[in-house]
Amino acid sequence: KKRIGILTAGGDCPGINAAIRGVGKTAIVKYGMEVVGIANGFSGLMNMEATPMEEKALSGIITVGGTILGTSRFKPFKVEEGESENKPQIIKENYDKLGLDALVCIGGNGTQKTANLLAQEGLNIVGIPKTIDNDVYGTDVTFGFDSAVNIATEAIDRLHTTANSHKRVMVIELMGHNAGWIALHSGIAAGGDVILLPELEFDLDNVCNCLMERSNVGKPYSIVAVAEGIDKPKKKSAASYIGKKIQKMTGLETRETILGYIQRGGTPSPQDRILATRYGAHAAELIHHGQYGTMVSLKNDVITSVPLEEVGGKLRLVNPDHYLIDQGKSMGVCFG
Numbered sequence: 001k002k003r004i005g006i007l008t009a010g011g012d013c014p015g016i017n018a019a020i021r022g023v024g025k026t027a028i029v030k031y032g033m034e035v036v037g038i039a040n041g042f043s044g045l046m047n048m049e050a051t052p053m054e055e056k057a058l059s060g061i062i063t064v065g066g067t068i069l070g071t072s073r074f075k076p077f078k079v080e081e082g083e084s085e086n087k088p089q090i091i092k093e094n095y096d097k098l099g100l101d102a103l104v105c106i107g108g109n110g111t112q113k114t115a116n117l118l119a120q121e122g123l124n125i126v127g128i129p130k131t132i133d134n135d136v137y138g139t140d141v142t143f144g145f146d147s148a149v150n151i152a153t154e155a156i157d158r159l160h161t162t163a164n165s166h167k168r169v170m171v172i173e174l175m176g177h178n179a180g181w182i183a184l185h186s187g188i189a190a191g192g193d194v195i196l197l198p199e200l201e202f203d204l205d206n207v208c209n210c211l212m213e214r215s216n217v218g219k220p221y222s223i224v225a226v227a228e229g230i231d232k233p234k235k236k237s238a239a240s241y242i243g244k245k246i247q248k249m250t251g252l253e254t255r256e257t258i259l260g261y262i263q264r265g266g267t268p269s270p271q272d273r274i275l276a277t278r279y280g281a282h283a284a285e286l287i288h289h290g291q292y293g294t295m296v297s298l299k300n301d302v303i304t305s306v307p308l309e310e311v312g313g314k315l316r317l318v319n320p321d322h323y324l325i326d327q328g329k330s331m332g333v334c335f336g
């Protein structure tokens, strides 16, 4: 009878609990495995914060946002000041002390990188990709992304009415770390007029020309969706940098909004619940078949897996060509 640990690491996102449930139910009900929940990501494995999970602990959690296990950005392979240098060794010992046959690591890029290093240290690891940013290499999509896009789309929708009343340019900053997925998808869905992404070079003169043209033909307001990871001065937020420039260069009254953690909170969308459930169930299958050192992945809507060493540390960025959006004007995406 296999005994498996589950941990969730990195920034949380909607759908994690659905993934925990998918792993747990398949492992316990289908295969009779034992499941141990590890609290607060890899730091919980360092500190032996582990609790056996019965099947009933998995009931009623598919609708719940965040992670019932807690999370942290603790990095076992990075020695911070005052920390022990043999963190990976302690983690290996604790994995053995807990009697684990395998460990499921639910997380984004950083987590999958750590998962790969632990696999190389000899632990039996299966990764599950999660993040609102949708930037995990090796899979077509991560759960959390759809929920975040829904929230961001609704937020931008709401900016239209107030922008229209006041005849303003509204700049909204979306999360995504170094990727522009959320800004692009919510920007398109909510009818953003200009969308700025880290993946697409833009020229502020052209952005301002686009906004002036809109104003000159009588369009009363504009919406500018900006990814947090765009090229900008370090100390400024993307929204503040772009908003101030626009106001100064065009004279159009401009306001800024940073949507922030609202994008990560709350209940997962149906699509994320389904994807997370499929990922979770597949992770348990991989463990049953002893296919370790892998990350579950979605390719062309088929659930499969990829070797963790192919994933570790690489980013999956937007390919602007896939969206027919580079109009050759260096203005990001401008729908005029």
Ligand code: F6P
Residues within 6 Å of the ligand: 011, 073, 108, 131, 132, 133, 175, 176, 177, 228, 264
């Ligand atoms: O990776 C998810 C994410 O929300 C990014 O979009 C954002 O840049 C980052 O996490 C924020 O991190 P933290 O939770 O450490 O503030």
